[in-house]
Amino acid sequence: MKHEIIELHDVQIIGMAKKIAFNEAKEECPKFWGEYVEKIIKPVVFEKQAPNALTDGRACSHSAESEQAPLCSRSIAALQKVAFDNGVGEFGLCTCDIPNHNCATCWEANFGACKNNTFTYIIGGIYKGGDVPEGMQLFPIHSGRWLKMHFEGGMKAFQEQYEKFHKEWLPAHSEFKWIPNSCCMEWYHGTDIQSPDYQCGVMMPLE
Helix, strand or coil: CEEEEEEECCCEEEEEEEEEEHHHHHHHHHHHHHHHHHHHHHHHHCCCCCCCCCCCCCCCCCCCCCCCCCCCHHHHHHHHHHHHHHCCCCEEEEECCCCCCEHHHHHHHHCCCCCCCEEEEEEEEECCCCCCCCCCEEEECCCEEEEEEECCCCHHHHHHHHHHHHHHHCCCCCCCCECCCECCEEEEECCCCCCCCCEEEEEEEEC
């Protein structure tokens, strides 16, 4: 599998987050992406609305105290502006509170099986500064070296390539050591997710 070593230092991810049960991950993560595209990306890219068209400082008429609370049009516009300014959607990452683990061991033990624990899935981008609007959060990530894997076959092959990376490629390349209590990041680049040449993969923090 094509791979490279990159450096990320003092980086934070800004994004929208959702708690998901491990045994519902294969259904709920794509659903969350669909909601993000429908609310944030589609109006700007396909309906040609300016991402800052509604952000003139007036307050929304609701108080969103939970992730289930509906967002008013002004909040959505603020999210759209920050999303496009910071490339939100370039990365997907998971965090959880299970101690002494990494995403490889967590994936093997929990995904598709465990219904008692949840993880937080973040659709994010590299934070470039500025306000963090309601509905988004900042997430610090490992500062240092990362293994960046380039998957083949586009989004249609993502899950197959992801499993191959964890089950076959990584055990065969013991020179790459995963940092304990750390998360990996999915990465995405491009707009045509139906193309077999769509660029995507996973990034793993290294010791």
